[in-house]
Amino acid sequence: MTLGPEYFEKVYASSEDPWGFTSRWYEERKYALSLAMLPRRRYTEAFEPGCSIGVLTALLAPRCDRLLSWDVSPEAVRQARERVPGARVERAAIPGDWPPGSFDLIVFSEVLYYLGPEDLSRVLRLAAGSLAPDGTLLAVHWRHPVADYPLTGDEVHAALAGTGLSRLAEHREADFIAEVYVNGAPVSVATAEGLT
Numbered sequence: 001m002t003l004g005p006e007y008f009e010k011v012y013a014s015s016e017d018p019w020g021f022t023s024r025w026y027e028e029r030k031y032a033l034s035l036a037m038l039p040r041r042r043y044t045e046a047f048e049p050g051c052s053i054g055v056l057t058a059l060l061a062p063r064c065d066r067l068l069s070w071d072v073s074p075e076a077v078r079q080a081r082e083r084v085p086g087a088r089v090e091r092a093a094i095p096g097d098w099p100p101g102s103f104d105l106i107v108f109s110e111v112l113y114y115l116g117p118e119d120l121s122r123v124l125r126l127a128a129g130s131l132a133p134d135g136t137l138l139a140v141h142w143r144h145p146v147a148d149y150p151l152t153g154d155e156v157h158a159a160l161a162g163t164g165l166s167r168l169a170e171h172r173e174a175d176f177i178a179e180v181y182v183n184g185a186p187v188s189v190a191t192a193e194g195l196t
Helices: 005-014 025-037 055-063 076-082 117-130 153-160
Strands: 044-047 064-071 090-093 104-108 131-142 165-174 177-184
Touching: 005 076, 005 117, 025 055, 025 131, 025 165, 025 177, 055 064, 055 076, 055 104, 064 076, 064 177, 076 090, 104 117, 117 153, 131 153, 153 177
Parallel strands: 044 064, 044 104, 064 090, 104 131
Antiparallel strands: 131 177, 165 177
């Protein structure tokens, strides 16, 4: 079963930064690697569901003309709005909600393993259908099992491989996996810049 809003309300009631996004080197390093994997310098329309308190949002915003970020927790949304006033931060939850239009960047950072298998399939279909031609999908997830989570990071990324999108890049280590998928034929950054 997908974890509901009440789970996250309890988490944020116990701490303003329950996962240490603002204090841990692990998180800072993971964000730097994730951002470095993005094949384009700039994106026009970006969507980041599950933005939490907006730490990654703040790093994405300078690279996006428009950034829509969502979280299910009112406390997370409040903090993200304060941290990133230039982003559009709303309270909404996948898979029940999904924004209209298309995006040239969709970011799933530490969010998809909160979904049950059926909801994950639905979200991946929605994401693939909303990704603009040549658009980028970045997915990053913790690989260690967590008793509360319906899925593991590895299970999420196995499902991503079946979306019909093309994998452009992958970073895998003991703690997390980060992958970039594109809607179309994968083209390396060097090739896109005429270096090869």
